[in-house]
Amino acid sequence: MAYNLKQELSKPERFAPGHRLCAGCGCGITVRAVLRALNPEDKAVIANATGCLEVSSFMYPYTAWQDSYIHTAFENAAATCGGVEAAYRVLRRKGKIDDTYKFITFGGDGGTYDIGLQSLSGAMERGHDMVYVCYDNEAYMNTGIQRSSATPRFADSTTTPVGSMQQGKGQNKKDLTEIMVAHGIPYVAQTTFIGNLRDLHEKSRKAIYTPGAAFLNVLSPCPRGWRYPAEMIASVVKAAVDSCVWPMFEVDHGQYRLTYEPRRKLPVADYMKLQGRFAHCFKSGNEWMLEAAQQWVDQKWEALLEKCSNT
C-alpha cells in the first residue's frame, strides 16, 4: 500500500494533547508517530520506563495515553511488557480475550542503553511478540542532563562538564542498535522523524506487525540538553541524518537495508554547530575534536554501508 501522510494523520490520536513535554522535544513526536502505526481496531498495552515521557504524560489522575498504560521502573520495562504479552497469549488461547492487542515499550536512553539493558536483552531473546522503542535523547534528561552510554563523545552534560579537567564526555556513543541486531530478532531499525515521517511510520508498522520481538531506536532530540532553540528541532534531526551521525536503516530477518542515503553527506561539524552542548568544540585549539568526531562517524558509516551491500 502506498504511503499517504494525509491518511496517516487522519487516524485517531492515541497520545493525547495536553501532556507536559517541552516545546521542541522529540519524544512526543516519536510516540505519536509510533502509535499511529497501529491499526485503529487493534488495542495496545504500553509499558513505559521512568523518564521525561512518563513524568510528562502520566501525572495521576491525568493521562495522555488512550491505551492501557503501565509505568515501570527502569530495570524492568521490557520484562513487564513481555510478561503481559505472555499472559495475553494464554488468555487468548483459553478464549478469554477476543480483541487483538499489541505490546509496546517506550524507554529513554538511560532506561534502555544503561539501566534496563538486561531486561531488554532477556525479552528480546525470549522472543516476546512486542516492540521496544528507545526514544534516544542522548542523556538522562529528566533528572538534569546526566551523561548516559548514548551520549556522544565531547557532549557537555552535568556529569561531563566542560572545564579545565575535561572537555565533555570522553567516550563514544554505545551502538545499541547493533547490540539488538546481535540478538537475531526478526526486526531492528534505526530511525527518526524527517520530512513526512514516512521512515518512522513504516518502520513502526513493520516493528508492530512483524511477529516476534522488534526493536526501534529513534533519535529524539531534547532542546534543554542539546541546547537548540525549540523551533530548530526539524533542522537538528535532518542534520543528524544528512551528516550520517544517525544513519537510518533496518535489519529485517538479518537483511540490512539503508532506508535513506544523504544526497550530499554533510560534515559532522554542521550538525554539532546547531547545538550548545558542542559549543566548546568550535573554540580555537579544539579543531581535533571535530576531526575525531568526523573520523568516528565516517568509520561507522563505512561499516554500515558494507553490511548493507553484503546482505
Ligand SMILES: Cc1ncc(C[n+]2csc(CCOP(=O)(O)OP(=O)(O)O)c2C)c(N)n1
Ligand atoms: C533506579 C532508578 N534510578 C534513578 C532514578 C531517577 N531518575 C528518574 S528519571 C531519570 C532519568 C531518565 O533518563 P532516560 O531514561 O534517558 O529518560 P529521559 O529522562 O531522558 O526521558 C532518573 C535517573 C529512578 N527513578 N530509578
